[in-house]
Amino acid sequence: xxxxxxxxxxxxxxxxxxxxxxxxxxxxxxxxxxxxxxxxxxxxxxxxxxxxxxxxxxxxxxxxxxxxxxxxxxxxxxxxxxxxxxxxxxxxxxxxxxxxxxxxxxxxxxxxxxxxxxxxxxxxxxxxxxxxxxxxxxxxx
Amino acid sequence: xxxxxxxxxxxxxxxxxxxxxxxxxxxxxxxxxxxxxxxxxxxxxxxxxxxxxxxxxxxxxxxxxxxxxxxxxxxxxxxxxxxxxxxxxxxxxxxxxxxxxxxxxxxxxxxxxxxxxxxxxxxxxxxxxxxxxxxxxxxxxxxxxxxxxxxxxxxxxxxxxxxxxxxxxxxxxxxxxxxxxxxxxxxxxxxxxxx
Numbered sequence: 001x002x003x004x005x006x007x008x009x010x011x012x013x014x015x016x017x018x019x020x021x022x023x024x025x026x027x028x029x030x031x032x033x034x035x036x037x038x039x040x041x042x043x044x045x046x047x048x049x050x051x052x053x054x055x056x057x058x059x060x061x062x063x064x065x066x067x068x069x070x071x072x073x074x075x076x077x078x079x080x081x082x083x084x085x086x087x088x089x090x091x092x093x094x095x096x097x098x099x100x101x102x103x104x105x106x107x108x109x110x111x112x113x114x115x116x117x118x119x120x121x122x123x124x125x126x127x128x129x130x131x132x133x134x135x136x137x138x139x140x141x
Numbered sequence: 142x143x144x145x146x147x148x149x150x151x152x153x154x155x156x157x158x159x160x161x162x163x164x165x166x167x168x169x170x171x172x173x174x175x176x177x178x179x180x181x182x183x184x185x186x187x188x189x190x191x192x193x194x195x196x197x198x199x200x201x202x203x204x205x206x207x208x209x210x211x212x213x214x215x216x217x218x219x220x221x222x223x224x225x226x227x228x229x230x231x232x233x234x235x236x237x238x239x240x241x242x243x244x245x246x247x248x249x250x251x252x253x254x255x256x257x258x259x260x261x262x263x264x265x266x267x268x269x270x271x272x273x274x275x276x277x278x279x280x281x282x283x284x285x286x287x288x289x290x291x292x293x294x295x296x297x298x299x300x301x302x303x304x305x306x307x308x309x310x311x312x313x314x315x316x317x318x319x320x321x322x323x324x325x326x327x328x329x330x331x332x333x334x335x336x
Contacts, residue, residue, distance in 0.1 A: 108172040108269035110179035111276070121271040125313065 004094075004131055005067065005083045008033070009102070011115045012077030014041030018118040022131065026067065026083055040081060044071065074099055094130070101126050172269050179270075179281060189279045197287035204291020207235060220296070224323070224331045227296050231289055232259055239288070240265045250320075255328055259289070259319040260307075267317065280304045282317050289319055299324040 005026040009018035016037035021027050028036065044058040062069040068088060071081040072095035080095050080102070105123040106112050112120060182195045212218060215234055221227040232247045250256030264282045272279055282304030290302040301322045306315040 104169075104269050105271065108169070108176050109271055110176040110183070110281075111271070111273050119273065122269065123271070 003085045004088070005085070007080070007082045007098070007127075007131070008037055008040070009118065010037045010041055010079045010081075013115070014038050015115070017116065020124075020127065020131075040069075040071075041079065044073070044079065070095060072096065072099065078102070097130055098127065101130065168265075168268075175266055175281075175284070176270075178284075189276060193279060193283040196281065196283040197290065200284040200287020200289075201291040201294070204288040204293075205295045206291075207239065207288065208292045208295050211235065211238060222297075223334065224298065224327065227293065227298055228257060228321075231292055235288075235292060253322070255323045255325075257321045257323075259321070261317050261319075263314060264304075264317045278306065280306055280317065282319070286319050289321065293321070298327050300327070 003024055004022055005024065006019065006021040006028070008016060011017050014037070016034050019028075019033045019037075047059045048056050058073055059071055061071070063086065066086070067083050068086050068091070069081055069083050070091040071079060072092065073079045080098055082091055082095060084091060101123060105126060106118055106120050107114075109120050109122075112118065178199065179192075179196070182192055182199075186192045186195060211230075211234055212220070215238075216230075221230055228247060233243045236242065236244045244259045244261055246258075246260045248258045248260065250258060264285055266284055267281055270281050272281075286302045286304040290300065293300045293302070301324075303320050305318050305320060307318050308315040
């Protein structure tokens with residue numbers, strides 16, 4: 001069964017604004033997750049410069065032996081990335097769906113300050129529903 | 142000019158019939174605008190009660206205008222004089238025009254004679270809003286309570302209207318209830334009319 005290990009959302013300056021792990025593997029404490037987020041932000045930016053192809057928009061997928069890392073960058077520069085089991089399908093559409101949830105329950109919330117850590121109950125509830133494995137399979141259709 | 146031949150030209154703009162207008166508005170556009178309204182009012186006040194009052198006032202202005210428009214457009218300029226009449230007008234017609242559906246339920250209060258409640262599983266204005274824990278019982282539905290108050294006041298049924306969260310067992314999100322408490326003279330008049 002394909003599993004998602006964790007989800008990170010970083011703002012356009014590289015700060016971690018949301019971190020959620022699914023309890024199975026790859027758990028991190030707060031400091032480590034902040035470090036991973038800023039590491040990824042820098043690598044993403046550097047890869048745009050290093051790319052031999054013009055107009056590169058950064059790293060979309062990082063594949064390792066024990067995990068895959070899928071990344072989605074929105075137009076304003078907010079990055080959504082998910083660490084999951086290797087060969088997990090439908091991660092791109094999951095990331096896009098999470099971006100939709102973000103625009104709905106975070107950006108339309110008057111009590112959310114932009115670029116600050118996300119503390120929105122509705123976002124958490126809908127995200128948990130989306131990340132359940134049967135929902136992910138539905139997104140793939 | 143293209144298309145002008147189809148429209149009957151009126152010499153006076155006041156003679157033009159009131160159109161029904163576009164029936165639908167983008168929910169996202171409304172949600173973002175409402176979010177900005179709340180944020181703007183937050184910068185102007187010091188405490189939560191004041192913020193609720195401001196949202197209430199904003200809704201009152203909407204309610205007054207909606208009453209005039211709907212009386213003309215949907216009810217043929219008839220005026221409601223009975224309590225149940227105006228309540229079902231708010232519960233069905235006003236809700237349908239503003240939120241696209243009738244309200245979930247209309248109940249009479251059991252404890253007091255002058256209390257009525259309109260309940261909704263989730264108010265449209267609250268759909269994308271998560272209240273932070275430190276704001277306690279604040280409810281952006283105060284805007285909708287203001288709309289109802291505006292309609293009732295201008296129809297001749299003065300009332301105190303508030304919005305409350307009612308926790309429901311088995312559901313994570315609480316239901317919202319608009320509590321309407323009519324003024325004393327409204328009940329006296331209603332009693333007189335019932336005879």
